[in-house]
Amino acid sequence: MTERLLTVDSLKVSFDTRAGENQAVRGVSFHIDEGETLGIVGESGSGKSVTAKALLGLISPPGKVIGGEILYHGESLTGLSEKQWRSIRGNRIAMVFQDPMTALNPVKKIGAQMTEVIARHRGLKKAEALKEAIRMLSEVGINEPERRVEQYPHEFSGGMRQRVMIAMALSCQPELLLADEPTTAIDVTIQAQILDLLKELKDKSRMSVVLITHDLGVVAQVCTRVIVMYGGMVMEEGLVDDIFFRPGHPYTQGLLRSLPKRDGGSRERLVPIEGSPPDLINPPPGCPFIERCPHAFGKCVERPPLFELGNGQRAMCWLLDKEAKTGE
Numbered sequence: 042m043t044e045r046l047l048t049v050d051s052l053k054v055s056f057d058t059r060a061g062e063n064q065a066v067r068g069v070s071f072h073i074d075e076g077e078t079l080g081i082v083g084e085s086g087s088g089k090s091v092t093a094k095a096l097l098g099l100i101s102p103p104g105k106v107i108g109g110e111i112l113y114h115g116e117s118l119t120g121l122s123e124k125q126w127r128s129i130r131g132n133r134i135a136m137v138f139q140d141p142m143t144a145l146n147p148v149k150k151i152g153a154q155m156t157e158v159i160a161r162h163r164g165l166k167k168a169e170a171l172k173e174a175i176r177m178l179s180e181v182g183i184n185e186p187e188r189r190v191e192q193y194p195h196e197f198s199g200g201m202r203q204r205v206m207i208a209m210a211l212s213c214q215p216e217l218l219l220a221d222e223p224t225t226a227i228d229v230t231i232q233a234q235i236l237d238l239l240k241e242l243k244d245k246s247r248m249s250v251v252l253i254t255h256d257l258g259v260v261a262q263v264c265t266r267v268i269v270m271y272g273g274m275v276m277e278e279g280l281v282d283d284i285f286f287r288p289g290h291p292y293t294q295g296l297l298r299s300l301p302k303r304d305g306g307s308r309e310r311l312v313p314i315e316g317s318p319p320d321l322i323n324p325p326p327g328c329p330f331i332e333r334c335p336h337a338f339g340k341c342v343e344r345p346p347l348f349e350l351g352n353g354q355r356a357m358c359w360l361l362d363k364e365a366k367t368g369e
Contacts, residue, residue: 043074045115046217046249047096052109054091054100061322065091067273068109073217078243078250080264080281082257082296086318088273089253090139093219096251097136098126132162135210139222141202145194151178152190155209162213177208181238200231204238211242218243221253236263257300261285266353269293272319272329275347279354289348289356292330328358340365 054066066088073079081089091100098121100106111118118129138144146154155174159165165173171190178186181204194202203223210218220239224232240263243250252264260267261281268278269292277290288294295314316333325331327342334341340359348361359365 043076046073046075046077046113048072048110048112049092049096050110050112052092052095052111053107054088054095054104055107057103057105058322064321064324065104065273066095067321067324069270069273069275070109071268071275071278073249073251075216075249076243076247077266078240078252078264080260080267081251081253081270082255082260082267083270083276084255084318086321087270089255089270090221092270093136093221093251093253096219097130097134098123099130099136131158131210131215132213133215134217134219135213135215136219137203137206137210137221137223139225141199141206142194144206145202147194150191150193151197151205155190155205155212158209159212173212174208177212178205180211180242181205181208182234183208198231200227200235203227203231203235207235207238207242211246211248214246215248217249217251219251219253222255223252224254224256224259232259239263257285257296269296272324273321274329275357276330277354277356278347279350280352283350283352283354287350287354289350289354289361290330290358291334291336291360293356295333336360 049072050070052066052069056063056065069088069092081092083089094100095106096111098118152171152174155177156167156170159170159173160167174190175186178189183189183201183204197205224235227235236259239250252260254260264281266279267281267284269276269290271292277284277288277293284293285297288297298312299314301311314333319325319329319332327344331337331341345357345359347355347357349355
């Protein structure tokens, strides 16, 4: 039987700004099981990356976690000290950040950066840690790893730097890998290689993966389940096939309409979602998608619950409530 690895319950994260409190994450709840790949998808500013950083205790001032709970193997991570977080971060939960050029130290050799991480988390001596770094670079498909550990980040291509970040994250054998837009700004061919690599490494180790992306095509390739975020909230969640073929929320439907179809041809017209995301300093009290939704009606000024659609699929939309629609 599959065991629950991580549970997020009503997570709230905000940032103090000169204009007021930016409510970046507003009551997000989801879970991930052992060996599962969960996709978190949504536009820029929907709260995806902030949610991931909260799972690693990386929200720092002016940001703060103001509510909710994160359970890891049933144990609460809420209120841990920095020392306690360090025993989890990188060791049990690791993260591949969006831009490897800013995540890697430009003035330190790749080998030195990897060795430092491995030695700290696994207690290996420097020589053993270097051997492990070389093995991990080989594992992620980097040729001549013995030579590559002596090079600096600028001597690697974008795709290779991303492989280094994956090798570094996996070198401590985490149970959960958070991958934040791991294929952004990478050539399509390299993108496919990175996704195949993540899938292969996950299958080898039975590690769980949370893949954060704005690209539904990426989710379709590697994820088993997906949550769709908008305005700092979960709009819909379910199995990938259910979300793609039977989307319950107008926002999910809009995302899917905006994707190019495989057989669409060069003259295919994509359908954009009109309007702009909500202002999270002064968010709407009801459905966050109300201003852009073609189906909005009176009830939408109230915040809808997540309605059950069967097979674990849920969507936050009043259109799914027959009584609300009939009453209107």
